[in-house]
Amino acid sequence: MVLRSSLQAIAAEILETPGSHPGCGLELRFAWATKEPERRCHDVQAVMQENWPDQRIVQHIHYLFGEAPVSFNVSASVYFDRQVNEEQMQDIPVLCDHMLHVLNKLFMMHE
Template sequence: MYDPTIYDNLKVAFENHVYDLDNLDHKINITNRVDRMDFSILKKDFAIQFKLVEQPDVTAEIVLEASLEDLAAEILEESGKFPGCSLLLRFYKHVQNIPKQCDEIEQALNGIWESDIQVTQTLSFVYKQEASSYLDIIEVAIKPKINEENIDEIADFLDHVLGTLEVLNEI
């Protein structure tokens, strides 16, 4: 019989919570979903994007990943290994005043999230078009890896994501 992995259980838990925020609570609109197995590096990843219903200018994306090493350590029950999943948040926001807004974004994220994060902002624009705004892709890497012991924390985690969306819409 098939025994679901940590990744499978976390993916289902995240899906359930996020879809409840869309279908039952009507707080968000889900805009995209990816469920992929990358055969070139043997990695599984799941991503789901959504926006606040009342503030659709900023998009959030939750990315859950399981590497080959983590999947193998779990399936083979390797002693001394602590398998889990990587969790990454991405926010997509347009900015006009790069130094001011990017600094405000970084300060806000560090204030909302615990100290075990790494924030990266990547700016882009379409070449040969007047750059009145730049797309800021804000990545928040959550450390350390998570596992099934963290399932009870998903609701609080999503509350933080929704709070972050509200703050980013104000910047």
């Protein structure tokens, strides 16, 4: 789970700027190694879209240039389109439970 905030939002939070609505961006990131990135990435994309259909999902495939890849490091990120602030803190445990559910699905796919 990655939380990102701009310097402007942090300053608004610290200074308690009237009329500001500081928050941060939320990204959920899953990573694994695979020998079959093309097949696995399609399966992962389906799971991610099933669980977060309205969010932007991005996958990255990494390997060392100049070496014959034995396996590929893959990451899948879910980017939420709304800012998270103190009002959503009660949602974090539910989100963590949902992430564990998805992680279990991904684990079962890679066995």
